[in-house]
Amino acid sequence: GTVSRLQSVDLSAYILQSGKFPAGQAELSEDRLAQIAFPGARKVATPAAAAASAGVTLSPPEGNLAQLMRAIAFPNANIIFNVQVKDPNVPTKREVGPNFDYIAWGAGVYTGWLPIEQAAIAIIETSPLFLTPGRSCQNGLPVPVDRPDWKKYTTELMEIGRVAKEAAIAKKLDAFEEISEKLSDACQNCHRVYRRDAPGAMRCQ
Incomplete structure (x- = not known):
């Protein structure tokens, strides 16, 4: 629900009084009052909104969209899924072949739980890029960045990324069966609506 301005003022006064907060040294101006908000549900900050607030x-x-998914979301989701079949607590010995391979070498630089944590961070940090205005789907149609369900799917992906990150930091192996299931659901919820099994021309509608 919502409250009126007067109700908001009364509620704030009650909280300050009951909590025995000390009085401020200056009167609260109207401009400053407009900047104050109570903490609520976490919202997705679109790249455009974040850039505008920073003057960038x-x-x-x-x-x-397909290129972005394949470059970031797909490989990092697979790193998280892989925890179910490959225990990060078990050291991996990598064989060095006769020919140097940068990809094989790089895969062995960060081991254990660190790649899982990094994959989760990649998903958290880059999911808002799905909301970038001006991006097109593979078929040339605009990404539906303004649709409530698209924003909801983006938020769900970020939230499960945060769960995966915390579990990786805590090295909770058993948690990743449920995390993988929820991550898969977050992907499929969006794919079911916007990707489907339809021809490419029907996607993103």
Whole structure:
């Protein structure tokens, strides 16, 4: 529900009085009052909104949605899924082949739980890029960044990323069966609506 301005003032006064908060040294101005908000549900800050608040001009997206998914979401989700079949607590011995391979070498630099934590951070940090204005789907249609369900799917992906990050930091192996299931659901919830098994021209509608 919502409350009126007068009710908000009364509620704030009651909280300050009952909590025995000391009085401020200066009167609360109208401009300052407008900047105060009570903590609520976490919202997704779109790249455009974040850039506007920081006074930064964003360049147009370089990749379409499919390219962004394949570059970031897909490989990092698979790192999280892989915890079910490969225990990060077990050291992995990598064989060095006769020819140097940068990918194989890089995969052995960060081991144990660190790659899982990093994968979760990648998902958390880059999910808001799905809301970047001006990005197109693979078929050329605009990404539906303003639709409530699209924003909801983006938020769900970020939230399960946060759960995976905390579990990786705590090295909770048993938690990743449920995390993987929820991550899969978060992906499929969006794919079911916007990707489907339909031809490419029908996607993102």
